[in-house]
Amino acid sequence: MKRHITYLSKTLNANGYTKCLPLSRFISTQEAVERRNHIFSLEKKRQIEQVGRIEKIEVRYKGIPKDTTFIMNKDLSTPYDCTKHLGQWYMESSALAVLDGSVYWDMHRPLTESCTLELQHFKVSEPQQVNKAFWRTCSLVLGACATNAFKTSVPVILHSFPQPDIRSGSFIYDVDLPSLPDWQPTHQELVTLGAEYVKFIRQNHALERLEVSAALAQEMFVDNEHKTAQIPSIARTNGKVTVYRVGDHVDISKGPLISNTSQIGRASITSVHKLTGSSESGVKQLYRFQGVALPTGVVLNHFAFSILTDRAKKLNSARSPLGPDIFGKKEDDMEVQQSAAAKA
Amino acid sequence: MSTNNLKLLCTKFNNLKINYVITRTASNWKPPKYRPPYWYMPKERVLTEDNLTQDNRMFIKEIIQDKLQAQAAMESPLENISQTETMQWTPGKKRVGLIARKIGNYPMWDKDGKKVLTTLLQVIDNHVIKYIPPENFKPMIHKVKQPQEHRRLGCMLVGAENIDPSTVTKDYCGLFNSVGMLPKRHLCRFMVSPEAALPTGTPLYATHFRVGDHIDVRAKTIDRGFQGVMKRWGFKGMPASHGVTKTHRRPGNIGAGGEKARVWPGTKMPGNMGNRWRITRGVKILRINTKHNIIWTLGVAIPGETGAMCYLFDTVLPLKKHKTSPPFPTQPPLDNLPLEYYDDSIHEFESPTISFEEI
Amino acid sequence: MNQADVSKLVSKLRIKVKAEHRNLRNPKGPEGRIDKLRKTVTGLIKFERIEVNYNRGDEARQYAERLISEAIRHGDCHTPTMKMADFWLLEKELVHKLFKVLVPRFENSNVSFTKMYKAPKPQYSRNLEKAVLELRGNPYPDLFTKQPNNRLWIQNVLLEAAKHDYRQSKYAEIAQNMAKNEEPTQVNSEAPKSEIIEDIKTQ
Amino acid sequence: MFKSLITKLCPSQLTCGFHTTACLNEVRLLTRLRVVDNSEIGMRAMAEGKPPKIICVYNKKRVGFIGDRVMVAIKGQKKKGILVGLKQIQNVKVPKFDSNNIVLIDDNGTPLGTRIHVPIPTILRTILKERTHAKGADYTKLLAIATRFV
């Protein structure tokens, strides 16, 4: 099996991706998840093996308890490895790393050169980036949860999630459920979804990051027509696609994300809204899953949280991916799009 | 096969065994009723630091205020029921009671110029929260099946005094959410006749009772802590002098010897005084204020200190029961009520000075 | 029932005062209690932060608050206040500090003048609660690290946005109501009801 | 010596020693009274500085209140009297006197004197009328000889 898939991926790399599209009709959602997961593992292994001779870099840590310097391995060690030298609290609470005071770095992304390192958790004085990463992670996990939650008879095709906007009150994921044209989730179903979500984050998955080539990405998401359509526009700038894995779920995101799902505390899935597309778009309708969550350390009384959940029940005003002008473009990387547009 | 037989034998022997352990219990002993009522929800919450900004705290308060306003604006369900539909009162019927707060005492004068001390009871935000009809109301589940009981009273939950929902548990709030209300600080169960049942969300006012009625007041007495027999039971103590040493305030002998050489149950001894539920029966209502919902009752015998909660019912004393029909099932909110009602025997402060006629 | 004393006017303390005073254990009785408290109050004014037993600290705190509020109310040219300060402050240079440093410091504040924290108990000692008593605006570092800027924390961002949303919808509703009220039939039916609502609210 | 005295009298240790509350001024057995009518025996007793002493209070509590009948020992004789003014704290609107006053009567309720030379409380009028029964003693004669009511 393994060999088969490597072979397949190689051929795919060589031949391009268009031929593979029909494949999606032959595998179920569960199989697709497993396959994607497997490709991710292989690719990760390949990238680690590529490093070859191990070089040392100097990481100067700034912050509490004291400034120190770590000698780490280039392209192998991550900020998370650095926190292992500092203590368990740092391992659990650090959500994001800041390199050289400006570059926001995933906790599980290997360091490439000597730099200074700061760690950020949710209660720092300037938490905008951490909050964004948190919100992005919540969306991504919502996608994973949506994939798992339905029965095997219901195919779930993830579409995308927009750039995180905390002020909108909810994190969202747009999902295509082709077999459910008119689905109005009952209260009980929402509760079950929420329970699935919480169950997923309680498994304490680390969020692994990988940069893959556009072709490999196409192969990973071969069963997902929406994602395959989005990949070329994402890979336009440098031919690479950033892919994250949480548990066995793999998804495209620009990043950065927080370190671990255990850092998501109180969460609830509040509503599922239906988005209907215009006549021009290829996709007729999507479901927008909405939820609200708080990080682990943040304790909010139930009344204040109920205000938040009530608000999150309303349809999120983020742009619908089915709008006529933005068909086929990836919302997650709106900034990239905009900058590209500006350049053009 | 053999093991099977052995087991059988063992069980047989076990059945033959005589149980020599005799538990000494009274014949009328029943297991204590520890189970809380089934509508009970834990109320206390561990308060945590929310790290909210001042603005956001104000916002949460604003929302609570808006909800309270909406709650106050909600019209009473009684208004929709026409007068003809309401049940007629008959002497045997039990009405719902009120939850009130004791806010102090002050004197009033009757028409003969005699000073009477009164207790002020304030009825705050009383609303009907839930009604359980008699057939559904089974307060206790017994292991041994009880003989079919003929229940004729339903259970009505009444809440009083709005509180900040963030200070109580979510479960407790849920009790009130079903009626569309914010949680209340106090919740009380009243047993009512099915005819006197009220729709949920009905507000109750002080005019539920009339001036001149007699009520029973149930409240907790003042907690006086661990007290000796002289204060607790009014014992005489022992002489201060005449050779008495070390036993000036002690109870003395507590029983005889021989067969009775033990402390008899019910012996008056030192212990915690007060903080018990007590009912004062047949308290007369002298005056009612409809604006602030205050009830003035005769005497100062209402248990508890100032600020204590008490429950008011129609009295059960046979001679002081209602003679005529009280507001049944309760007084609906009316706009044109007079501000104050006075009992006939009481001198109103607005009326001129008392003067006596020569006979 | 007693009558309130009207011969003196005092400002209200901004701290919680118990209904009755505490007796501090002392062989000299009430006089000894005052003596003890004098020492604590003097120490508090002098060092601005002290660690004491909880009961004694709580009592002394009330006296210190009263002393400062009297000093603010009457100023340093009022003989009884001066005598009072002279009695309570055992070191006489502290009288100057009270009138010339503490009074300007607290003159325009609308919170209490002192702060009290519960302190950890020493492991091997009598079972006494300990407390830290301090004047506000003292030069020492804070006992608790304050979170200076929690406006950007996620819960506050979310609530801020919710507030914005809520206010918008509220204003929209008010505007709608005003538009409705322009119709004459609506005015008559709604005006008395709102009055009733207000009445109920006051109840 | 002085020091021990101080420690003995120090207020901190006084709390358990003796009563500091105001006295009740109750009229009970062996209380000395003041005769306020002009009966001969009463006048003489007061003038000699041997005021009468209560030997019985005719009520269940054995503490005399206003209008109660008492038996007094006066100049070696047993006489009955009515309390017409008390030192004890009274209800509102009822006067409290600086002395415990008595008017001597005989068994029929007729006063021994012909004039009372101090004011007597008006409430006594109602009390004595209540106590008077058709067949028993008539105490209202006492009211007739009063000079002033307060």
Add this chain to the structure above:
Amino acid sequence: MIFLEFRALSTLPERVEEPPQEEPKEVPQRRGPKSTNPILEHRHIYPEFLPDPNPKWRNSLREKMERADMLKRRQQIDIPEFYVGSILAVTIADPHAQGKTNKFVGICIERKGCGLRAEFTLRNVVDHQGLEVRYDLYDPTIDKIQVLRLEKRLDDKLFYLRDALPEYSTFPLDMDPEILPEGTPVPVNPLKVKLKPKPWLERWERQELKGIANIEQYLTTTNRLNRKLRQTPWEKFDLMKQYRKTIPMEEQSDIWSEVNNQLQQLQMARKKMARKRTFTAPKTQLG
């Protein structure tokens, strides 16, 4: 100089730059008590409007209702301004009296209680017999309270009149009212009374009374020693004891601003009545 000293002690960073020349300017501003609210002066005239300071019995709503009832009663009967030491005539409706009314004149020796429980005690000597009568201030049977002489004495309680010579508490029952000219402050009578010899009802020597003239002549050495031992000089410095006895200024101003309006109206009405009385008074004399 002093300024520099306290700088060394203090630790106020933000005021370091203050030049010492400005100091004398600031001092006169802080001199004397802050300007107090004039309505707070009501507390001497109507002390019963202040609630009991014991927090166990406080309740804002009850106090409000009580004040409203007191004002309602004051609408019906004119309760004048009087103090301990003033001479009053009180007429009550008395079901026991002959004409169903009863009048008593005497000096006010005590005023106590708050709210509707307020009461005062009058003392007089009638027919060489000392008498004291206690009245509820808000009793509806009180027909009229007339101030015959408005003045204060040196002490707050005049219980020592019981042990004083009887002439100090003798007032004729048909005393004429003395009218103070409008606007004059209430005079304080500096009269010092003479006590009768012992036995006394209380140990007056221990109470630091100002209104007794001849107490020293009756004291023994033991009395003096005991008095000395029982003095509590620290008590006048006990700030919290004072605090627990009073209603704080902020709460008082709330109370007085609530009742001020009606009290003002009542005062105006009383003044009108007083003016009428001065007109009618000569007529009665003529008749």
